Amino acid sequence: MEELRKKARELLESQAVKVIIGYGKGSSDQARTVFIRKPEAVDKLIQDESCVQNLAVYLLKPEVKALGKPAIVAKPAVLRTILQLASENQIKDGELVVLGISPDNKLIEFPDLKAVEDYVSGLSFEYSDADKALLEKLEKMDRAERFKFWQEQFSKCIKCYACRASCPLCYCSRCVVECNQPQWIPVAPHQVGNLEWHIVRAMHLAGRCVNCGDCGRACPVGIPVHLLGEKLAEEIFKSFGLKSGTKVQGEYALGSWKLEDKEDFIR
Amino acid sequence: MEIERKLLKKGSLGKLFEKITASGRRILAPVQDGENIFFKEVCSPEEVAKDYIQTTLSAKSAVFPACEKLFEYKFEGREVKIEDRDLNFKPTVIFGLRPCDARSFSALNAVFSWDYQDELFKKRLERTAVIGLSCGKADEYCFCTSVGGGPGDSQGSDILLTQIGSGDYLAEVITEKGKELVAISPELFEPAGDQDKEKYLAKLPKQFELKALSEKLPGLFNNTELWIEQSLRCLGCGACAFVCPACVCFDIQDEAKRDGGVRLRCWDSCGFSLFTLHTSGHNPREVQNQRWRQRVMHKFSYFNDRLGVIGCVGCGRCSRICPADMNLLEHLKAIAEAGK
Amino acid sequence: MSEFEPKIVAFVCNWCTYAGADLTGTSRIKYAPNVRMIRLPCTGRIDFMLLLKAFDQGADGIIVSGCHPNDCHYTAGNFHARRRWIVFRSLLDFLGIDTRRVYFAWVSAAEGAKWAELVNLVAEEIQKLGPYDEYKNLMSRGIE
Numbered sequence: 110m111e112e113l114r115k116k117a118r119e120l121l122e123s124q125a126v127k128v129i130i131g132y133g134k135g136s137s138d139q140a141r142t143v144f145i146r147k148p149e150a151v152d153k154l155i156q157d158e159s160c161v162q163n164l165a166v167y168l169l170k171p172e173v174k175a176l177g178k179p180a181i182v183a184k185p186a187v188l189r190t191i192l193q194l195a196s197e198n199q200i201k202d203g204e205l206v207v208l209g210i211s212p213d214n215k216l217i218e219f220p221d222l223k224a225v226e227d228y229v230s231g232l233s234f235e236y237s238d239a240d241k242a243l244l245e246k247l248e249k250m251d252r253a254e255r256f257k258f259w260q261e262q263f264s265k266c267i268k269c270y271a272c273r274a275s276c277p278l279c280y281c282s283r284c285v286v287e288c289n290q291p292q293w294i295p296v297a298p299h300q301v302g303n304l305e306w307h308i309v310r311a312m313h314l315a316g317r318c319v320n321c322g323d324c325g326r327a328c329p330v331g332i333p334v335h336l337l338g339e340k341l342a343e344e345i346f347k348s349f350g351l352k353s354g355t356k357v358q359g360e361y362a363l364g365s366w367k368l369e370d371k372e373d374f375i376r
Numbered sequence: 377m378e379i380e381r382k383l384l385k386k387g388s389l390g391k392l393f394e395k396i397t398a399s400g401r402r403i404l405a406p407v408q409d410g411e412n413i414f415f416k417e418v419c420s421p422e423e424v425a426k427d428y429i430q431t432t433l434s435a436k437s438a439v440f441p442a443c444e445k446l447f448e449y450k451f452e453g454r455e456v457k458i459e460d461r462d463l464n465f466k467p468t469v470i471f472g473l474r475p476c477d478a479r480s481f482s483a484l485n486a487v488f489s490w491d492y493q494d495e496l497f498k499k500r501l502e503r504t505a506v507i508g509l510s511c512g513k514a515d516e517y518c519f520c521t522s523v524g525g526g527p528g529d530s531q532g533s534d535i536l537l538t539q540i541g542s543g544d545y546l547a548e549v550i551t552e553k554g555k556e557l558v559a560i561s562p563e564l565f566e567p568a569g570d571q572d573k574e575k576y577l578a579k580l581p582k583q584f585e586l587k588a589l590s591e592k593l594p595g596l597f598n599n600t601e602l603w604i605e606q607s608l609r610c611l612g613c614g615a616c617a618f619v620c621p622a623c624v625c626f627d628i629q630d631e632a633k634r635d636g637g638v639r640l641r642c643w644d645s646c647g648f649s650l651f652t653l654h655t656s657g658h659n660p661r662e663v664q665n666q667r668w669r670q671r672v673m674h675k676f677s678y679f680n681d682r683l684g685v686i687g688c689v690g691c692g693r694c695s696r697i698c699p700a701d702m703n704l705l706e707h708l709k710a711i712a713e714a715g716k
Numbered sequence: 717m718s719e720f721e722p723k724i725v726a727f728v729c730n731w732c733t734y735a736g737a738d739l740t741g742t743s744r745i746k747y748a749p750n751v752r753m754i755r756l757p758c759t760g761r762i763d764f765m766l767l768l769k770a771f772d773q774g775a776d777g778i779i780v781s782g783c784h785p786n787d788c789h790y791t792a793g794n795f796h797a798r799r800r801w802i803v804f805r806s807l808l809d810f811l812g813i814d815t816r817r818v819y820f821a822w823v824s825a826a827e828g829a830k831w832a833e834l835v836n837l838v839a840e841e842i843q844k845l846g847p848y849d850e851y852k853n854l855m856s857r858g859i860e
Binding site for chain 3: 247252253254255256257258259260264293294297298299300301302303304305308309311312315316337340341344345348349362363364365366367368370372374375376
């Protein structure tokens with residue numbers, strides 16, 4: 110924490126960056142995002158287990174961009190997000206300073222995005238025990254049981270789009286649901302509307318989702334939407350050997366193809 | 377009507393639920409679902425969640441559903457047949473509604489009976505009775521006392537239950553509807569003694585002066601810096617509006633099939649950028665700080681000015697579920713205390 | 717006694733499968749009448765939402781068919797489609813949607829007989845599975 114604050118103060122005093130996007134104390138026992146612009150305010154920055162939100166979601170917001178060049182506090186999940194955004198040409202070297210936080214809470218300074226790539230390649234990304242258990246449970250169910258499980262979950266959905274808003278990779282200025290010529294996905298929060306929304310979001314994120322889990326955390330009614338991203342990330346790695354958020358110039362699984370792509374269901 | 381005080385033994389709840397269900401009414405009550413609590417249809421008090429401060433979603437879907445059919449239409453040859461929806465709603469008793477939520481019905485009603493009498497809403501509200509439950513506990517997100525309410529406030533409840541030391545309930549019968557409910561099984565409602573209701577209510581001091589807030593707001597409209605500062609971390613999801621018991625914005629959707637279709641009314645939120653997007657492409661609330669300003673001004677300034685009711689009941693749900701930890705109460709305090 | 721006649725929607729590419737189905741007709745090969753064909757320029761253009769919309773509108777079974785790998789009229793459309801189907805199919809399966817009702821195939825312009833065989837197979841299998849009531853029953857849920 111002290112190293113982080115020291116570095117943050119340096120960056121602001123030298124005006125190398127105009128804003129530090131990091132975590133501060135929030136309500137109850139949560140952390141919340143803080144935008145530090147004055148060197149004296151760096152003591153607001155904290156770094157502990159309560160700091161879970163994926164801060165990269167703020168990098169592409171017009172109001173945050175208007176503040177100037179940012180430095181962003183980046184845990185491993187955020188580092189992957191930054192790489193994925195770079196692969197999608199949303200951010201470039203020199204546009205931001207990455208203040209990496211290692212899994213054991215140490216500050217890592219990265220001179221450029223390539224350094225982030227090298228660092229990330231040495232990390233392992235595991236799903237949480239709870240997620241692994243739930244994925245296993247779903248795997249063991251038969252199709253009809255799985256259908257029942259997800260329909261019950263989706264019946265809670267109120268189409269608040271907190272999952273979309275909290276996702277750093279859902280940055281489309283006009284989301285597909287907002288197009289009404291044609292109205293591809295029903296707006297209404299009825300059973301079919303909810304199912305189709307979650308299917309579309311999972312597919313539009315397939316090969317891009319970095320499994321940060323923020324969508325599941327953001328859902329006010331407790332639907333484990335992040336599981337869809339986890340399942341598809343597994344499938345894409347298994348079938349195509351690709352993992353999102355690992356390279357500065359990553360390959361988009363659904364934008365490329367190989368002659369050798371294998372499947373067992375096309376007649 | 378003068379409030380009647382009765383005693384409802386906790387052991388009588390089972391019989392009460394039975395009698396209510398037998399009278400043709402459905403009971404909606406808070407039910408635990410993993411880490412969340414939702415209002416669901418129940419038959420017995422065992423199903424009701426115990427020992428909680430507030431539910432995840434409000435009970436507004438009982439009178440203002442998340443997705444409601446307005447009418448259906450079918451093509452028959454060259455004719456279009458329109459079927460208005462059935463207004464015969466099943467009478468409902470909402471059990472265990474907190475006083476803050478009970479107050480929200482007057483905010484909803486103010487909008488739906490303002491320039492147009494919304495028949496659907498009116499009919500649903502007419503057939504809904506509320507057995508409220510006072511709060512013995514509050515958390516740091518609650519602020520009902522700052523917006524004119526309180527943990528034992530009776531406005532909006534037809535019967536208000538306060539759990540007293542023995543586990544039994546002091547039942548205040550507030551309205552005629554409440555009397556009708558008592559009449560379903562009068563033997564369960566014994567005369568009350570001189571139990572002191574205040575003793576069993578949560579202590580929740582006021583966190584800010586509503587008057588100071590309402591007076592400052594109109595002058596702050598053009599203070600863009602303030603709104604930007606407050607809303608920098610807001611993600612623009614609609615969750616706050618959707619869980620709010622007093623938020624009433626809606627969207628109308630037509631869903632068509634080859635041989636007909638349906639018109640639906642669904643919840644909407646001013647937090648979405650799409651909310652104010654004009655067909656021309658112009659958006660008067662293009663950036664999040666304008667939408668955040670709208671949320672605060674609408675609930676704490678315009679609503680009161682136009683409809684004479686405040687647009688917020690201090691339930692704290694918005695802050696509890698906010699993925700960015702916006703914490704409305706903090707922002708309101710900051711505004712009310714600015715310039716001190 | 718009315719026997720269940722499945723409604724099958726087929727999304728086919730113009731250059732291969734549609735032409736192949738045409739050949740089936742000109743060869744006077746009889747096959748099950750349950751299929752409704754939707755012609756697209758290429759399987760690469762098939763949006764996964766189209767399949768869901770087919771189920772929405774009452775389809776009991778779906779066929780998706782196009783050119784064999786390396787034979788795509790637009791060079792690589794079917795390769796992109798193949799990747800998309802691999803991912804989409806695993807998502808559908810994960811969500812419990814009946815993937816036994818969705819068939820994928822490569823049918824070339826010369827494979828008139830294969831098309832007939834395929835449709836007959838699908839019609840028979842869907843007939844055995846019955847109408848897709850599970851999905852149809854979703855349509856009215858959640859509307860008050």
